[in-house]
Amino acid sequence: MSHLFPHIAADTGYDRRRPVALHAPARQPRIAIIGGSLTGPTLALLLIQAGFDAVTVYEAAPAAATLGGGLISLEHSSLDVLDRLGIDQDEFVKFRFETITQITGNDAAGSGVTRRVYPGRFTTWPLLHDALTRRLPAGVVQHGQKVTGLAETRGMPVLHFADGASAPADLVAFADGRASVGRRLLDPHRQLHYAGYVGHRGQTSHLPTELSQFLRLEPCPGVQFNIAPIPGGCDWTFYLNASAERYTDLFGASPHRRVFALPHHVGPAARHEVDTYAALHLPADQADVVHASHLRMAVPMLDIDPPTQMVWPIGAGHAVLLGDALAPVRPHTARGANNGIEQAAGLAAVLRQHRAYRADLPAALTGWQRRHLPAAVTAVRLGPTIGHRLGLGTRHCEVTTRSLAAAAG
Ligand SMILES: Cc1cc2nc3c(=O)[nH]c(=O)nc-3n(C[C@H](O)[C@H](O)[C@H](O)COP(=O)(O)OP(=O)(O)OC[C@H]3O[C@@H](n4cnc5c(N)ncnc54)[C@H](O)[C@@H]3O)c2cc1C
Missing domain, CATH: 3.30.9.60 (D-Amino Acid Oxidase; Chain A, domain 2)
Structure with a gap:
C-alpha cells in the first residue's frame, strides 16, 4: 500500500477512522505541533493514523518558502515507522x-x-519532507504561523503567535528545531x-x-x-x-x-x-x-547541554519537546532525524494508549520520556567525541x- 489515507487525498479533510476506542473521551484532545519539517509531520501522520482528528501543525515558514536540506541517513527503526505510515520506501530512497x-x-x-x-x-530532506507532508490532510499544516509564546490560561496551554493570534491546546508538541522557541520557553537554562x-x-x-x-x-x-x-x-x-x-x-x-x-x-x-x-x-x-x-x-x-526532561505540565495540559527542539546533535552522529522520528512514534503510541484505554496521561508521558531521553543524551554526548x-x-x-x-x- 503506498498511501494510508486514500479517501482523504480525495477530498474530505481529516481521517475519521477511530482506533479501538474503549473509553474515548467526549471531546478529541487538541494537539498543536510546532514545526513542519520532519519530526512534526511524522508525529501528525502517526496521530491521525491513531484516530486523533484535532491535530494542527504550525509552521513558521510560508507555504511558498523553499526549505533546503541534503542527504540524511535513516536507521531501520525510522524506516519502519515510515513503512507503518504506508510510505513506500522507493518514494524517498532513490539509491x-x-x-x-x-x-x-x-x-x-x-x-x-x-x-x-x-x-x-539514505534519503534527502526534500524527498522525505515531501513524502510526509503530501499525506497530511488539507488544513492540518498552517504555514506562516510563527509561535512566540506559550502561557497557561484558565488552566490550559495557549500558544501565542507573532501576528498576535493565539490558540488553545491540550497538548503542545514542539518540533521546532535547533533554535526552538519551545526549548527557550520550557527549558531556558539549556544553552x-x-x-x-x-x-x-x-x-x-x-x-x-x-x-x-x-x-x-x-x-x-x-x-x-x-x-x-x-x-x-x-x-x-x-x-x-x-x-x-x-x-x-x-x-x-x-x-x-x-x-x-x-x-x-x-x-x-x-x-x-x-x-x-x-x-x-x-x-x-x-x-x-x-x-x-x-x-x-x-x-x-x-x-x-544534555536534556533532562521532555515533558512539562501546563495547567491541565502538557507541553513536550522532541526532535532537534529537544536536542540538536552533530550530524556525524547521524541521529538527529532518527531521534525525532523514533520519539514521534513513541509519543503517538502512548497518546493512543491514553485515548483508547484511558492510560493515565502523566504516567504515559513520563514513560515516553524514560524510554527516549537516554538515546537523545547519548547522541548529544557522542558528537563532541567524534569531533575530537x-x-x-x-x-x-x-x-x-x-x-x-x-x-x-
Ligand atoms: C549536514 C547535516 C547532515 C545531517 N545528517 C543526518 C543524518 O544522516 N541522519 C539523521 O538522522 N539526521 C541528520 N541530520 C539532522 C537532521 O537534519 C535534523 O535532525 C532534522 O532535520 C531535525 O528535524 P526536526 O523536524 O526536528 O527539526 P527541523 O528540521 O529543524 O525543523 C524545525 C521546523 O520548525 C519550524 N519552526 C522553527 N521555529 C518555529 C516557530 N517559532 N514557530 C513555528 N515553526 C517554527 C522551522 O521552520 C522548521 O520547519 C543532519 C543535519 C545536518 C545539518
Missing part, C-alpha cells in the same frame, strides 16, 4: 546503497580504505554552544566518476568530506574548523543567530574559502565537484586557520 566507504589519510597504497554497511538507507567548526554543504549535477554510494574522506585532522549521489547529481558536506568570528565574517551573523546559512547567505568569500580548502585537501575530482557547486549552504556545529577524534572543534580551530594561511601564502 539502494548501504555501504559507506571511508578513506583516511592520503595513502596512495589504499591502506586507509575501510568499508562498512550502514544499518539503514547552545558553538563547537568551533562548520559543515559546508553543496549540491551539483556534476558527478565525480563512479560515485555510486556514500564516500567519506578524512585526509588529515580537521577535515572531513562526505559525498553521495542524490537524484540529479550529488550532495556533499565539508567539515572545516572556523572560529565564531570567522563564521560571522563569512555568513553575516554569529553561529548562534544564523543557525543555518542558507544559499543567499553564502557569498563569494565563503565560496572562495571552501574552494581553497577543497583544492588543498581533496582529490582533484572531489575538489572539482565542490568548485562546480552553485547551491551552497552551511551549518555551524552547535552543541547543547577528527580534529574538529574549538580546540582545533587554529590548525585549519594556519593551513589556509599557508595555502594563501
Whole structure:
C-alpha cells in the first residue's frame, strides 16, 4: 500500500477512522505541533493514523518558502515507522546503497580504505519532507504561523503567535528545531554552544566518476568530506574548523543567530574559502565537484547541554519537546532525524494508549520520556567525541586557520 489515507487525498479533510476506542473521551484532545519539517509531520501522520482528528501543525515558514536540506541517513527503526505510515520506501530512497566507504589519510597504497554497511538507507530532506507532508490532510499544516509564546490560561496551554493570534491546546508538541522557541520557553537554562567548526554543504549535477554510494574522506585532522549521489547529481558536506568570528565574517551573523546559512547567505568569500580548502585537501575530482557547486549552504556545529526532561505540565495540559527542539546533535552522529522520528512514534503510541484505554496521561508521558531521553543524551554526548577524534572543534580551530594561511601564502 503506498498511501494510508486514500479517501482523504480525495477530498474530505481529516481521517475519521477511530482506533479501538474503549473509553474515548467526549471531546478529541487538541494537539498543536510546532514545526513542519520532519519530526512534526511524522508525529501528525502517526496521530491521525491513531484516530486523533484535532491535530494542527504550525509552521513558521510560508507555504511558498523553499526549505533546503541534503542527504540524511535513516536507521531501520525510522524506516519502519515510515513503512507503518504506508510510505513506500522507493518514494524517498532513490539509491539502494548501504555501504559507506571511508578513506583516511592520503595513502596512495589504499591502506586507509575501510568499508562498512550502514544499518539503514539514505534519503534527502526534500524527498522525505515531501513524502510526509503530501499525506497530511488539507488544513492540518498552517504555514506562516510563527509561535512566540506559550502561557497557561484558565488552566490550559495557549500558544501565542507573532501576528498576535493565539490558540488553545491540550497538548503542545514542539518540533521546532535547533533554535526552538519551545526549548527557550520550557527549558531556558539549556544553552547552545558553538563547537568551533562548520559543515559546508553543496549540491551539483556534476558527478565525480563512479560515485555510486556514500564516500567519506578524512585526509588529515580537521577535515572531513562526505559525498553521495542524490537524484540529479550529488550532495556533499565539508567539515572545516572556523572560529565564531570567522563564521560571522563569512555568513553575516554569529553561529548562534544564523543557525543555518542558507544559499543567499553564502557569498563569494565563503565560496572562495571552501574552494581553497577543497583544492588543498581533496582529490582533484572531489575538489572539482565542490568548485562546480552553485547551491551552497552551511551549518555551524552547535552543541547543547544534555536534556533532562521532555515533558512539562501546563495547567491541565502538557507541553513536550522532541526532535532537534529537544536536542540538536552533530550530524556525524547521524541521529538527529532518527531521534525525532523514533520519539514521534513513541509519543503517538502512548497518546493512543491514553485515548483508547484511558492510560493515565502523566504516567504515559513520563514513560515516553524514560524510554527516549537516554538515546537523545547519548547522541548529544557522542558528537563532541567524534569531533575530537577528527580534529574538529574549538580546540582545533587554529590548525585549519594556519593551513589556509599557508595555502594563501
Ligand atoms: C549536514 C547535516 C547532515 C545531517 N545528517 C543526518 C543524518 O544522516 N541522519 C539523521 O538522522 N539526521 C541528520 N541530520 C539532522 C537532521 O537534519 C535534523 O535532525 C532534522 O532535520 C531535525 O528535524 P526536526 O523536524 O526536528 O527539526 P527541523 O528540521 O529543524 O525543523 C524545525 C521546523 O520548525 C519550524 N519552526 C522553527 N521555529 C518555529 C516557530 N517559532 N514557530 C513555528 N515553526 C517554527 C522551522 O521552520 C522548521 O520547519 C543532519 C543535519 C545536518 C545539518
